[in-house]
Amino acid sequence: MFAIFFPGQGAQFRGMGADVxxxxxxxxxxxxxxxxxxLVSRCRDNQDDVLSRTECTQxxxxxVNALHTFEREHREGPPADYCLGHSLGEYNALLAAGVFDFETGLRLVKKRGELMAATSVGGMSAxxxxxxxxxxxxxxxxGVEGVDVAAYNTDAQVVIAGSDSVLRAAHASLKARGIRFAPLRVGAAFHSRHMEPVRSEFESFLKEFTFAEPRTTVISNVTGRxxxxxxxxxMLxxxxxxxxxxxxxxxxxxxLGNEIEYEEIGGKSLLRMMKSIVKTGNQDAPIKSGV
Incomplete structure (x- = not known):
């Protein structure tokens, strides 16, 4: 069994895409x-840290993930049985599975990034x-209220989201209790109640497109299935x-109980998360690094 992982926001870096x-x-x-x-100059130079702006990052x-995926296909890497993407990366998973073409995917993430950036409410911390x-x-x-869990990354790491004031209170609580945390460099409280104002607009935008059924199994961020x-x-x-x-x-x-080979497009963070889950969960299924 072969699985391909696609990273999301946070995986960007100056110079990305230079190889493709x-x-x-x-x-x-x-x-x-x-x-x-x-886009090439923005990725190359990252002037004024433009790659940290959600409307550009996504x-x-x-x-870049898509071009690396096409590169992988051209070198005839092992066909995937499963595609998984973390947050934004799920769009690359759906692209790889044939749900939409490159143009449609780019239009979707452009709109998604613009809407998410427009909220500008709060932040996130691991x-x-x-x-x-x-x-x-x-x-x-x-007495800290208003915190949402935004991501269950591993058994040892979750991400929380909230307004700026709520996160300040949460940080003070965690620090007092000796719980490690790290604020994330994101523009708002993604994957939380604070995205509700843009959800309906994005839902309407999605209705303008036709989607094919996945040719390869894609695991949803929302359900884990x-x-x-x-x-x-x-789901989107x-x-x-x-x-x-x-x-x-x-x-x-x-x-699923089979030996798993896996590969991450453009990074290693999701592979590290997987290894952490395997280690802490005492999973029986053997895993092997991909090509």
């Missing part, structure tokens, strides 16, 4: 024209070595406001 832009000049020009700016990452139920109990005991038939628009709109169920997605993959 030149090999795919037509697609690169098309992306620049559709986006209305020189289409840039999607494009919290280590505290299971989500215990974490929420701790915050409740300390394969996409059901006809579920693409619903829900993904804005619901937590990323990455740990459950990996546990589902491991529950």
């Amino acid at each position: 832009f030149g090999r795919y000049p037509g697609m690169t020009r098309f992306a620049c024209d559709l986006l209305g700016y020189d 289409p840039a990452l999607f494009t 919290v280590m070595n505290t299971p989500a139920p215990r974490l929420l109990d701790v915050l409740r005991e300390d 394969p996409y059901g038939r006809g579920a693409i628009p619903e 709109s829900r993904q804005l406001v619901e937590p990323v169920q990455w740990a459950d997605s990996i546990r589902y993959l491991l529950s």
Whole structure:
């Protein structure tokens, strides 16, 4: 069994795409024209830290991940049985599975990034070595309200989201209790109640497109299970406001009981998460690094 992982926001870095832009000049020009700016120079120079801006980060990452995916296909890498993407990366998983073409995917993430950036409410923090139920109990005991769990990354790491004031209170509580945390460099409280104002607009935008059924099984961030038939628009709109169920997605993959080979497009962070889940969960399914 072979699985391919696609990273999301946070995986961007200055110089990304330099190894593939030149090999795919037509697609690169098309992306620049559709986006209305020189994506290559933004990725190369990252002037004024533009890659940290959500409206730029998301289409840039999607494009670079897509070009790396096409590169992989051209070198005839092992065909995937499962595709999994973390948050934005799920769009690359759906692209790889044939749900939509490159143009459609880029239009979707461009709109998604613009809408998410427009909220500009709050932020997110990763919290280590505290299971989500215990974490929420701790915050409740300390009188901190309004925190949402935005991602269940591993058994040892969850991500919380909230308004700036709520996160300040949460940080004070965690610091006082000796719980490790790290604020994330994101523009707002993604995958939380704070995305509700843009959810309906994105839902309407999704209705303008037609989606094919996946040719390869794609695991949904929302459910941690394969996409059901006809579920693409619903899952993508829900993904804005619901937590990323990455740990459950990996546990589902491991529950299939076969030896797993895996590869991450453009990074190693998701592979490290998988290894952490395997280690802490005492999973029986053997795993092997991909090509």
